[in-house]
Amino acid sequence: MNSRVAVAGVGCVIGLALVLLGTGADPAQAVMGRAAVVIIAALALWSTGVLPEAVTALAFFLAVVMLGIAQPAVAFSGFHATAFWLVVGGTILGLAVRRTGLGERLARALVGRIGHSYLALSLGIAAVAMVLAFLMPSSTGRVVLLIPVVLSLADHLGYQAGSRGRIGLVLLVGMMCFNPPTAVLPAVVPNMVMMGAAESLYGLHFQYLPWLLAHLPITGLLKAALIVAVCWALFHQPPQRDDDEVPPVRPWSGDEKRLLVILTLTLLVWASDGWHGISPAWVALAAGVVCLLPGIGADKPLIPLEGLAQGVSFPMLLHIAGLLSLGAVVAESGLGAAIGGWLLAVLPLEPGATAQNFATLTGVSAAVGLLTTLPGVPAVMTPLASMLAEASGLTVQQVLMIQSIGYSTVILPFQVPPLIVAMQMGGAPARPAARLTLGVCVLAVLLCWPLTFLWWCLIGVL
Secondary structure, eight states: OOHHHHHHHHHHHHHHHHHHHTOOSSHHHHHHHHHHHHHHHHHHHHHHOSSOHHHHHHHHHHHHHHTTSSOHHHHTGGGGSHHHHHHHHHHHHHHHHHHHTHHHHHHHHHHHHHOSOHHHHHHHHHHHHHHHHTTOSOHHHHHHHHHHHHHHHHHHTTOOTTOHHHHHHHHHHHHHTTSGGGGSGGGSHHHHHHHHHHHHHHOOOOOHHHHHHHHIIIIIIIHHHHHHHHHHHHHOOOOSSOGGGSOOOOOOOHHHHHHHHHHHHHHHHHHTHHHHOOOHHHHHHHHHHHHHOTTSSSSSOSSOHHHHHHHSOHHHHHHHHHHHHHHHHHHHTTHHHHHHHHHHHHOOOOTTOHHHHHHHHHHHHHHHHHHHOGGGHHHHHGGGHHHHHHHHTOOHHHHHHHHHHHHTOOSSGGGOHHHHHHHHHHTOOHHHHHHHHHHHHHHIIIIIHHHHHHHHHHHTOO
């Protein structure tokens, strides 16, 4: 895009923010006004790519602090979020997977079992992502584990950087690691936020198997099929390299064996999270540190320091920290509470109109995610659940269950930090990612939402 357009757009945003700085007799209203301008501007810039994502993130941090929207501890809270350090540790692991050649070996094994067809590869990746949802409690962790293998798979099939086939496989990982796993209670952050708030505010406890029964058939399996179908329709491409062009498989190296042991232990510790209580972020970071240490079965580390400097993208980390900070800024500025109050006043909720209430609450949850990103939806919507229940005639638990259908619906890529991580690690641009998310979103609204309503009526959830 023309640089003058970018400069003009940023200038308008800054000018409007400065105007709002002096408006509003109520200081709280003025803060919310400035917060709204800065957040909308940041989301617009991240969505359109007018500026590099890292530049937008830095401008967001600066605007939040300089305009008095939130304290620095809140503005930069993304840097001490566990999700940020999970990305750091996972990026180091991913670098080791590619550097040692283990990713290429795993990719060849995958191709050998399911073939070269783009549809078969997509179904295989989707199946692996769904299985990992039951083993790993972090969608970002699943992304950073799968992306290096998928990139090696793309290299093996001759999909060059920027090619349609490579972009599709990367985006498939990002979508599959967040959307369908919403059906597995501990598998995504919004579920955990909603559960914690529901317990503290209402004394409600969601159980694993009833949640799985309610969500897996539609949100889990059907949506996974829709994601694969849209990915295939948008990005399918025949392999660009024949089998006889692929170098023969070499013997296992010592580095590959050591890394396989590290990854196996990491996966086991991730899977036993409910027993030991250690955050997946610290497990990933510990595994990353082991990859950087000499003397772990060899004189040299799996990743030398110069390799770390070249392989870890600092702009990517800035972008992710900015997205993670955004939800905290929304809450701290009072903007989230204001949105909730406004929603209560305008939503067409009526006792007895179950289908209408279901559609309204699902749509509102999905729309709130455009402002707060999807992990922030339960932070805004869960405290309103009792009032929404009273207005609609539903129970609080039903309102919270409906909320989950909304935050499992991705409209634009910036809403989902794990998808952004996949895009940054795999070099996938924002425009094709938006085509994918919008395509899946339309199908979800037309198919998944009404079928979920019918399924819940059948099994007694509604």
